[in-house]
Amino acid sequence: MNEKNKDIFSRIESYYTDYGQRAKELKNEGIKIIGYMCSLIPLEIITAAGCVPFRMRGDVHEPITKGDINLETIACPFYRSCFDLSVKGKYDFLDGSIVAHGCDSMARTYAVWKYTLDLPYSHFVNLPHTISESSREFFRAGLNTFRKSLGKFAGKEISDDDLAEAIGLYNENRDKVRALYELRKPDPPIVSGTEITKILTVGASLPVAEANKLFDEVLEELRQRKESPFKKVRRIMIDGACMDNIELVKLIEDLGGNVVVDTLCNGTRDNLPHTDTGNDPLSALADRYLDKINCPRTYRENKEQDLQKELESRFGDIGFFARESKADAAILYVYKYCDPFGFEVPVRKAYFESIKLPLLYLEDEYSAGTIGQLKTRIQAFLEMIQ
Amino acid sequence: MAEEEKKKRKKRRTATKAAASIGPMVKAAIGGTIKAKEEGKKIAYTFIVCLYDEILRAMDIVPVWTENYAGVCGAKRDAERFLERAESLGFSRSLCTYALCGLGFDQWREELGEMPPEAPWGGQARPDMMLSSGQILCDPRNKWYQAAQQFMPDVPIHNVDLPYPLYEDDIHFTDIQDYYIKHIIEELRGLVTFLEKQTGKKMDYDRLSGLVDLGEKTWNLIHETYELRRAVPTPMGTGDAMNTMVPMTFMLGTQEAYDFYVGLNKELKEKIARKEGVIENEKYRLLWGGGLPSWFALADFNYFNSKGAVFPAETTYRMVQPIYHMYMPETNDPIERLAWRWFGYWVYWYDKARKRPGSHPDVEWLIQYIEDYQIDGIVMHEAFSCRTWHLGLIWQLNQLAKIYKPIPVLVLGKDGRENKASRELPSLVLESDIIDITSYSEVDTRNRIDAFIETLESVKKGKTI
Amino acid sequence: MEYYAGVDIGSTMTKVVIMNKGIISSIIGPTGPEQRRLANKVMEKALNKADLAFESINYIVATGYGRINVPFADKQVTEITCHAKGVADFFPEAKTVIDIGGQDSKGIKIDNGRPIDFVMNDKCAAGSGRYLEITADALGIKIEDMGELALQSTNPALISNICTIFAEQEVVSKLAEGVPLRDLVAGVLESLANRVSRMVKRLNVEEAVVITGGVAKNAGLVKALSDKLGYHVSVPPEPLLTGAVGAALLGKDIVRKAIENGESPERKERSLKEIEIL
Numbered sequence A: 001m002n003e004k005n006k007d008i009f010s011r012i013e014s015y016y017t018d019y020g021q022r023a024k025e026l027k028n029e030g031i032k033i034i035g036y037m038c039s040l041i042p043l044e045i046i047t048a049a050g051c052v053p054f055r056m057r058g059d060v061h062e063p064i065t066k067g068d069i070n071l072e073t074i075a076c077p078f079y080r081s082c083f084d085l086s087v088k089g090k091y092d093f094l095d096g097s098i099v100a101h102g103c104d105s106m107a108r109t110y111a112v113w114k115y116t117l118d119l120p121y122s123h124f125v126n127l128p129h130t131i132s133e134s135s136r137e138f139f140r141a142g143l144n145t146f147r148k149s150l151g152k153f154a155g156k157e158i159s160d161d162d163l164a165e166a167i168g169l170y171n172e173n174r175d176k177v178r179a180l181y182e183l184r185k186p187d188p189p190i191v192s193g194t195e196i197t198k199i200l201t202v203g204a205s206l207p208v209a210e211a212n213k214l215f216d217e218v219l220e221e222l223r224q225r226k227e228s229p230f231k232k233v234r235r236i237m238i239d240g241a242c243m244d245n246i247e248l249v250k251l252i253e254d255l256g257g258n259v260v261v262d263t264l265c266n267g268t269r270d271n272l273p274h275t276d277t278g279n280d281p282l283s284a285l286a287d288r289y290l291d292k293i294n295c296p297r298t299y300r301e302n303k304e305q306d307l308q309k310e311l312e313s314r315f316g317d318i319g320f321f322a323r324e325s326k327a328d329a330a331i332l333y334v335y336k337y338c339d340p341f342g343f344e345v346p347v348r349k350a351y352f353e354s355i356k357l358p359l360l361y362l363e364d365e366y367s368a369g370t371i372g373q374l375k376t377r378i379q380a381f382l383e384m385i386q
Numbered sequence B: 001m002a003e004e005e006k007k008k009r010k011k012r013r014t015a016t017k018a019a020a021s022i023g024p025m026v027k028a029a030i031g032g033t034i035k036a037k038e039e040g041k042k043i044a045y046t047f048i049v050c051l052y053d054e055i056l057r058a059m060d061i062v063p064v065w066t067e068n069y070a071g072v073c074g075a076k077r078d079a080e081r082f083l084e085r086a087e088s089l090g091f092s093r094s095l096c097t098y099a100l101c102g103l104g105f106d107q108w109r110e111e112l113g114e115m116p117p118e119a120p121w122g123g124q125a126r127p128d129m130m131l132s133s134g135q136i137l138c139d140p141r142n143k144w145y146q147a148a149q150q151f152m153p154d155v156p157i158h159n160v161d162l163p164y165p166l167y168e169d170d171i172h173f174t175d176i177q178d179y180y181i182k183h184i185i186e187e188l189r190g191l192v193t194f195l196e197k198q199t200g201k202k203m204d205y206d207r208l209s210g211l212v213d214l215g216e217k218t219w220n221l222i223h224e225t226y227e228l229r230r231a232v233p234t235p236m237g238t239g240d241a242m243n244t245m246v247p248m249t250f251m252l253g254t255q256e257a258y259d260f261y262v263g264l265n266k267e268l269k270e271k272i273a274r275k276e277g278v279i280e281n282e283k284y285r286l287l288w289g290g291g292l293p294s295w296f297a298l299a300d301f302n303y304f305n306s307k308g309a310v311f312p313a314e315t316t317y318r319m320v321q322p323i324y325h326m327y328m329p330e331t332n333d334p335i336e337r338l339a340w341r342w343f344g345y346w347v348y349w350y351d352k353a354r355k356r357p358g359s360h361p362d363v364e365w366l367i368q369y370i371e372d373y374q375i376d377g378i379v380m381h382e383a384f385s386c387r388t389w390h391l392g393l394i395w396q397l398n399q400l401a402k403i404y405k406p407i408p409v410l411v412l413g414k415d416g417r418e419n420k421a422s423r424e425l426p427s428l429v430l431e432s433d434i435i436d437i438t439s440y441s442e443v444d445t446r447n448r449i450d451a452f453i454e455t456l457e458s459v460k461k462g463k464t465i
Numbered sequence C: 001m002e003y004y005a006g007v008d009i010g011s012t013m014t015k016v017v018i019m020n021k022g023i024i025s026s027i028i029g030p031t032g033p034e035q036r037r038l039a040n041k042v043m044e045k046a047l048n049k050a051d052l053a054f055e056s057i058n059y060i061v062a063t064g065y066g067r068i069n070v071p072f073a074d075k076q077v078t079e080i081t082c083h084a085k086g087v088a089d090f091f092p093e094a095k096t097v098i099d100i101g102g103q104d105s106k107g108i109k110i111d112n113g114r115p116i117d118f119v120m121n122d123k124c125a126a127g128s129g130r131y132l133e134i135t136a137d138a139l140g141i142k143i144e145d146m147g148e149l150a151l152q153s154t155n156p157a158l159i160s161n162i163c164t165i166f167a168e169q170e171v172v173s174k175l176a177e178g179v180p181l182r183d184l185v186a187g188v189l190e191s192l193a194n195r196v197s198r199m200v201k202r203l204n205v206e207e208a209v210v211i212t213g214g215v216a217k218n219a220g221l222v223k224a225l226s227d228k229l230g231y232h233v234s235v236p237p238e239p240l241l242t243g244a245v246g247a248a249l250l251g252k253d254i255v256r257k258a259i260e261n262g263e264s265p266e267r268k269e270r271s272l273k274e275i276e277i278l
Helices: A003-017 A021-028 A043-048 A077-087 A110-117 A133-154 A160-182 A193-203 A208-224 A247-254 A265-271 A281-292 A307-324 A345-354 A368-373 A375-384 B003-008 B022-038 B053-058 B066-075 B080-089 B097-112 B139-148 B173-199 B205-230 B238-250 B255-273 B299-306 B334-346 B350-355 B361-372 B393-403 B442-463 C035-050 C079-090 C129-139 C143-151 C164-177 C181-200 C219-229 C242-260
Strands: A033-036 A052-055 A096-100 A121-125 A234-240 A257-263 A329-335 A359-364 B043-046 B062-065 B129-132 B157-159 B284-290 B309-314 B377-383 B407-412 B418-423 B427-432 C004-009 C013-019 C023-030 C059-063 C096-100 C105-111 C114-121 C209-212
Touching: A003 A021, A003 A193, A003 A208, A021 A033, A021 A052, A033 A043, A043 A052, A043 A133, A043 A160, A043 A281, A077 A110, A096 A110, A110 A121, A110 B393, A121 A133, A133 A281, A133 B173, A160 A193, A160 A208, A160 A265, A160 A281, A193 A208, A193 A247, A193 A257, A193 A265, A234 A247, A234 A307, A247 A257, A247 A368, A247 A375, A257 A265, A257 A307, A307 A345, A329 A345, A329 A375, A345 A359, A359 A375, A368 A375, A375 C079, A375 C114, B022 B043, B022 B062, B022 B066, B022 B238, B053 B173, B053 B205, B053 B334, B062 B066, B062 B238, B066 B097, B080 B097, B080 C181, B097 B139, B129 B139, B129 B173, B139 B157, B157 B173, B173 B334, B205 B238, B205 B255, B205 B309, B205 B334, B238 B255, B238 B299, B238 B309, B284 B361, B284 B393, B284 B442, B299 B309, B299 B442, B350 B361, B361 B393, B377 B393, B377 B442, B393 B427, B427 B442, B442 C164, C004 C035, C004 C079, C004 C242, C013 C035, C013 C242, C023 C035, C059 C079, C059 C242, C079 C096, C079 C105, C079 C114, C079 C209, C079 C242, C096 C181, C105 C181, C114 C181, C129 C143, C129 C164, C129 C181, C143 C181, C143 C219, C164 C181, C181 C219, C209 C219
Parallel strands: A033 A052, A033 A096, A096 A121, A234 A257, A234 A329, A329 A359, B043 B062, B043 B129, B129 B157, B284 B309, B284 B377, B377 B427, C004 C059, C096 C209
Antiparallel strands: B407 B418, C004 C013, C013 C023, C096 C105, C105 C114
């Protein structure tokens, strides 16, 4: 390991452990920091406004206490953790927060969030549930409202050119994430799932231009790894919602599996799809966040009335990534109280069966304690697929 | 269920005859859907408060309210076997139990090719189509039928997107209503096209217009009827309202629904004239401030009554507001009128909230009822399986206390003079579920109610003169 | 002679077996807070019983909740794989295994002694032996007597609460209401059977179904579970030992396979220091 290598990885470690340190510095320079928690927030608009989008994280090691005073325990455990940390002052540097119509846990608690934290700015991004001409137009209009509202707060009228520039930066970012995923393809992979989780988590806490630079440095260093430092063991895919901490991935890798690909919000779901360029930027953004992000909260019409074809059209991306990464097995990791994913568990299982990928389904809460309890299941699963 | 237990549970006492008539009405309606199916009529699974009730009626589509059937299973304490089946299929028990009950039931019916054994009230008819409506308030509405397609792949789904704007400080709803209305109208027209394709017949817009008239008239009548409950003593409580919501939510756009509220209106006026209350000695007036009830434990309302407490009002299932207080454009297009009615309902409290610092439409609604109905305390229910109606409740209570406490009241002193006083507004949050009885403990619930009544009593003693 | 040992440290009981062709020695003792010391002690007893020296054991596999606390094991394997192996030894035709432990319960689908799918509940006492302990305690009876009592009932009481704490309240208040003890006990067993069968049904249950774990000795529960699942449920002669037997047999497989391949079996360094008592 050369000096520079050490430098980049220790920087990532430091950003990961002291999450938000760069945002705090930027805040002190007078830049507005806007928090969000869901892949359905059009970050391009925030960046185009001259603000920095900051992905708020939960903390699986921090018991939820103060947050429960205002938020029911039947909400999504990840969301509760984010709220708890916010109430405890972890994200006091935020100037605003944007909540998406991602799920009931988000939509139904928008007021709780807005009034309790009382940040200078807040906005709710109202995504439609269906994909149609009308819903695209509706969503575009809503994004335009957001653009005007945020522009007013930021003191900057956001032009189409501003948007096009931000779209360019984010598309670049997605190319770099793609390049990182390429390094997971060899057997054994060049980069571990734990490392990737840290890198992507850190990236979401930085201005996109800085994240791009950081990814470049990481890629350069990783490409120096002529030989994989990892053992050749079973290749695991993770499917599910949001995972912004390394605990589960690390547990799998400690128990003797290589996590090589995912269909997670903080992974391929959000980090790969591009925004189209060249035409009306707002329409292109509406298209990306409504259609290109394959989240169960958005209803995709079943035109075939045939289960197998329906599975393929809804979950084809899972099969694509599994094949591309030569995954041997998958883990479906779903949080308790998650209606959008929870109602898909049987049908997702059916899909995994149809592509003949052994699957371990885990329902969990957002806590290091409960993740630890999954050890036996994961170890047994790894024994099973040997 | 053990026979002894069945016998032990007597029929719940209601205050009004109208509420007592609901049980048989629902039973007949469910039986009617099974019969309609046999007669070859088109059956649609759908959700209550879906906005398009009149469209279904105008097309002679027979709606099967799947939440209702789950509620019936819950009320009959016979949901557990369907919930267990859903769990065996791989659904988490933390999800919406209405949906789990429905999915368990449907999978069982599909597997047998007939109704599951001893299905409550004859069972739930197999649909010809399923109408989802994600709206912005309920994920299961978007996911339930999609999950059901795993064992009914031949039954088509049509999903109707029905958004409304959330309350924002910097955006007035009139600035954005145009694109909301436009999209809602488009979605409703899309639904009509879908139904026309399913039934093979064209929509009769004159008929629809007539039904929307009837629907609007019913909304206004319900509002006026429920407002009668402001009387002291109140002639009807929330326990009854959990029955009288049936025509509003399952039968809108029918003459039968309208007539029901004409009858209820008359009954309440008569009771008021006779000064006949839900209970003889009304000591505490409570607001059911949020949360769906535990359908298997509606008798808890009677328990409240036995302690001198009544519920003159509730926000739950008050799914109408007076149309004459909403903006309605001059139009003959019934689809447009439906869209505006929907929008008007959801933004009903927005302007009012703007006038009180720190307020919010949900809190403003509570405040209005606290004042209108002379409320002494608030009760809410947190059903663990439903995020839709049960997130944000604790915050509403906290925010209410912040911006609306103490409540100024005028108290008539011993000498007959009016004195200014203020009082606390105690609240109680019950925890259980809508239909999952395994989450319920009667002992625990009634302990909490007892403690709450004691609080009300001490507040009353301490603060009034 | 070759000897293999399986050490199964469950949440409430620690089990050790030593095998060559069959079981030559087995010991069952409670798991205490000092699992490491206890593992040594139980192992020592088993060795004494078999009249063997520690060094003569060819391979030792540890399993169960406390498997990492067995310093002298060559390998750690989860109880899921071990139960599958152990059950197949008693019942080669077994396809579904239900294991109800002190703090958790599992369902395992097996094929030729290997797990092919499983479900597990370990986050709540309600589906475990602990549930029986608590309700037996609340009813003032011995846990061993529950099965026989329940079989005398013709009208099991309905215990509706899932939560162990609520269920405890419920049985106490039903007892006060005068519900006969045998009906209450039958109700308790039914509700446990219900919970376990709900979980196991998430697997595609196939015959033969075998139950393991200490609770398997409770005839009332086995009957209730059979009724719920609609399949006959078989009980091995020593249901508490299947995990340890499976562990020992896996050790044997590992050694055999290594010999076939001309290698020496992969093993951790046995920490003899920790077992100075030997």
